[in-house]
Amino acid sequence: MLKIAKNDSNICEITNGIISIIFYKQGSKKGTYSISFKQQTASLNKYSLKNCFFRINYYSKETQKLEELDSKGYSFYCNVQKVDDEIGKGFLLILSPFELNQMNVQFKITFRLYDKKQFILVKITNLRDNSKSPLRIHSISPLTIEDSEIYLSNNNRATKLDKISWFKNGWQSWSACQTLFGKEMDNKGPSNDLLFLLLDNQDYMIEGRFYSEYYSIITDLESQKSLILGFTTLKDQFSRIVLDYENFSTVKLLTAFGCMDGVTLKKNSIDCSEELFIGFKNRGEGYYGLEEYADIVSIRNGIDCQKKVPSGWCSWYYYYTDISQEETVKNLEYLKNHRDVLPIEFFQLDDGYFTEIGDYNSFNSKFSKGLKWLFKKIKDSEFKTGLWTAPFIGVRKSQLFKKHKEWFLRDNQTNKLLKVLWNWGSFEYAIDISRKDVLNYLRELFKEKMYVFQREIAKNTFPSLDFAKIDFLYAVCAINSDYSDKSLTRAQIYYNAVKIIRDAISENTFLLGCGAPLGPCVGLVDAMRIGQDTGPTWIDNKVIDDFSDKCLKTGMINVLYRSFMHKKFWINDPDCLMIRRNNTELNVDEIKLQMTIFGLSGGLLLFSEDMTKLSEKEINNLKLMIPPYNPKNHNAIPVDILDKKIPHIYTLETREDFGKRYLVCIINWEDVSKKLIFKPSNSLPNIPEMEQAFYIFDYWEKSFLGEFKREESVIFNNVNPHSCKYLCVIPINAELKNRPLVISSDLHISQGCYEINNYEYKKSKKRITMNLLLPGKRKGFIYLKLPKNTSLLDYNGKSEPIQLNGNIWKVPVEFKDTASIVIKIKRKEK
Structure with a gap:
């Protein structure tokens, strides 16, 4: 909830209930700010940055070393405005120094804080050099x-x-x-x-x-x-x-x-x-x-x-x-x-x-x-x-270089032509794109x-x-270019x-x-x-x-x-x-x-x-x-x-017509075979608490691995060097286990997520319908997991489906550009 928590002569504090900004306008901390973040839970933990300030680094005229102009030590007055833009509703906090005309470089400071967001946006604005001799600015730090x-x-x-x-x-x-x-x-x-x-x-x-x-x-x-x-x-x-x-x-x-x-x-x-x-x-x-x-x-x-x-x-x-x-x-x-x-x-x-x-x-x-x-x-x-093309470079033998040698960058210390690359058996040189004729x-x-x-x-x-x-x-x-x-x-x-x-x-x-x-x-x-x-x-x-x-x-x-x-x-x-x-x-x-x-x-x-x-x-x-x-x-x-040091779990969350799933790549980067472990609670990002069980399918092995609990580990022994296990991980519950589910497809690397559209299961008719959309000629299999005590009754394809362990059905498909699939299931007789 957006709120101006405090705004007196010494500090200004604004908050959205998640992030709070305190800017010190006067007193011993004047010109500095603090940011605190509170979890959206009952926890009292806060995470924060304290004693922050703004800095302009410039080159000393005498030594060419860096000197600093900091916001800390200056007194400020503030203005808080409401904003409503592409990001959302929020506050714009504008800070202006009292000593504006006495500063070598004058500036203002702005903060943007938005409702329900876990970030702020900070900027130094209205920069102007008031010094008698222009300052060469090295950098500007918010x-x-x-x-x-x-x-x-x-x-x-x-x-x-x-x-x-x-x-x-x-x-x-x-x-x-x-x-x-x-x-x-x-x-x-x-x-x-x-x-x-x-x-x-x-x-x-x-x-x-x-x-x-x-x-x-x-x-x-x-x-x-x-x-x-x-x-x-x-x-x-x-x-x-x-x-x-x-x-x-x-x-x-x-x-x-x-x-x-x-x-x-x-x-x-x-x-x-x-x-x-x-x-x-x-x-x-x-x-x-x-x-x-x-x-x-x-x-x-x-x-x-x-x-x-x-x-x-x-x-x-x-x-x-x-x-x-x-x-x-x-x-x-x-x-x-x-x-x-x-x-x-x-x-x-x-x-x-x-x-x-x-x-x-x-x-x-x-x-x-x-x-x-x-x-x-x-x-x-x-x-x-x-x-x-490589439009910014040329070699000495090129007509570009021969006709326009003056266009090429020189080193700002030696005035020699600047070598920017060694490739194609020679040095390359870069054109000076600060010149209007070069542009x-x-x-x-x-x-x-x-x-x-x-x-x-x-x-x-x-x-x-x-x-x-x-x-x-x-x-x-x-960085050593002598631009025109x-x-x-x-x-x-x-x-x-x-x-x-x-x-x-x-x-x-x-x-x-x-x-x-x-x-x-x-x-x-x-x-x-x-x-x-x-x-x-x-x-x-x-x-x-x-x-x-x-x-x-x-x-x-x-x-x-x-x-x-x-x-x-x-x-x-x-x-x-x-x-x-x-x-x-x-x-x-x-x-x-x-x-x-x-x-x-x-x-x-x-x-x-x-x-x-x-x-x-x-x-x-x-x-x-x-x-x-x-x-x-x-x-x-x-x-x-x-x-x-190198990430070894790469996961894509998807929500398509046939349900939510995670496509997970577990990588062995090493030069020797090793054991890889997949544990849903550790390996799936932002996993909701309601997701307690999963079906898992191995794409490259074309194998259904079974049902696994949230805290249960799937162990892959002796995974080859420089290889991966590519899994389709499907959250399930009691309701989903009583419905036919698409487990995977070998028609596309997305395991069905790209090609399967308009998926529908009509329980009253015990009928599955779906459209397949992939450009060109395609031939492969869709993998279905049918509920316990059911089997596949009829399929409108040219070839018969194949039943695998775990009531997985391997459904053959062959089409060009698009196909309509109809599958009927039946209860098994006891």
Whole structure:
């Protein structure tokens, strides 16, 4: 219940009955605030942050070291207003310093607190530099704590910092996410210069024990309570969360800030911090806090992720740069002729068609007929077209570099051309996207790209490009770049360039970002790669600075960590699916694990194969993945992500016509066989108390495991390395046990959740009806569990159902696109 609990000359306190904010306007704590969270139970436990304040970091004119302007020590007056917006009804608390005209930098502070929400939104606004000589701003922090405690433990005790976990998010698509624990120490990015620029790219002038980009979760491992911090606006400042402590009782520093990169407020349009989400979650619900945070990001950035999740073919992970016109057409013809088997939408040409990196409108000899001819052939085959570019980089041999060397970024210390990457056998250099002529070039390049770089475009010609992948975007954000326009932050410069591309290709073209700093792309791209490059091998043995590239394992781990972004920030791209058993080091277990994780994630589905070399079994594996399954209001959850080094339980909750169920992947990441244990009470997120018993089906083994109680363990012995158990877990009660239930289906990776529609059981007629909806030709089985003392009487299919142990019936189905199923059951005679 929203209430102004107190508002006198010293403090202002507002509350919604769950979260309370106290701001100290006067007195010894003036300019600071505290936040407390109370569980919605009879418990008296409160979880809180105390002695919080706002900070602006700027460079000293004399030493270039950081100096601070803090809110603490200043007196404030407040104004409380009611708000009613997209998030809900609430209070807007506005704090203004009395000493406004005496401050080097003036500002106001705002808090937003909403009814029934477990978070607040904090922002510094109305920023203005009053100093005689403009201050170079390093960063702006809506939340800083020094020499204090955080309270996430039971019994209102300060959290023991050696008993916490820290959720670390990486800066760009390929930057690793990980869970760190209280006694560990994070590093300050890779020591290799090119890898540092690639993956991290921060200045570390604000030092800590742990670092995370854009958002983080701090979890007390004893109480399992979590604090969620994350910036909801992301386009003007790259944002970071930093935690530091030396002993395990006192927080030396906790700060969330947006990077201003040394620009001045007098020359920049920025007049506020990015908005910070501060949330609390009860026992074991920390990852749900990120889901809630993502909802606010979606609202704040006007994101509508209602586009259908695409599926398609990509040239890269089979052909790499060896792709040719002939091989492209060969695969196109195969997919055209097998559309009923693999009903995909997109056909994407990746790297390998142009002369040099940077010269995407100049085609090499392998594509002698050019892209106009090729893309017409793709369109005539009724596929949507896709094309890869890396628009921000070029090599010395490129015409882009030769004609416009002045466009390329230089190091702000040495004035030498800035090497941003070593790939394709040479160094790559990045264009200066702060220049207006470079932005104009990008605009025209992508307008031309829409017509696959035709030199003359006939009147009323429709665009040829439906899917644009832009890669290696990080290259223009190097922290040591000497930009022509020094009035903008790196985030602003980057955002402006990606927006130029977005506007040039129009909203109707699907835009996929890759190798991209994540924050400023929110609201611009339709899909985003959220992990490192995959590859036809389990792990890359050439690890440099903990960076392992072009392998399946590391790519999949980030898919789990960033699942909450899907359909909220954008459509997640887990990278290409590789199904082949030849020309690969991956074994069948690793391929099935990949299929399971990708299937549960619901993300973009592109497969990369020589289609003519796949076996019937491999083709059938691909069919299981098409189309991607995305239930309403649910993303897959990495259940144990906050207390394990690598999460090994990945669960998707669904509520379809045939009832609620959990699709659960239990993973053995290790290099040896091991025992895996599934216990519903520990392995199912947010499990309601009423769910006390479950039916469990093993998808890959096609086996009904039986009925299990909430606290009962299902033990899987000797599970192979790099493999998983993929379960359908169905809550049951006495009523459901007396009804026929769909247990699973092997037609799709979703175990029936995608394909089974309009399921109905009419008890009076003892009749089950359902519609099956899957594009293309399908053949497989639906698994039914019939009540005790009943059996299957009649079925309208072509083949007879097969009875298995436990009164499970294996119902054969074969159809194209759709089928209507009618099944009658009968009571067994005694």
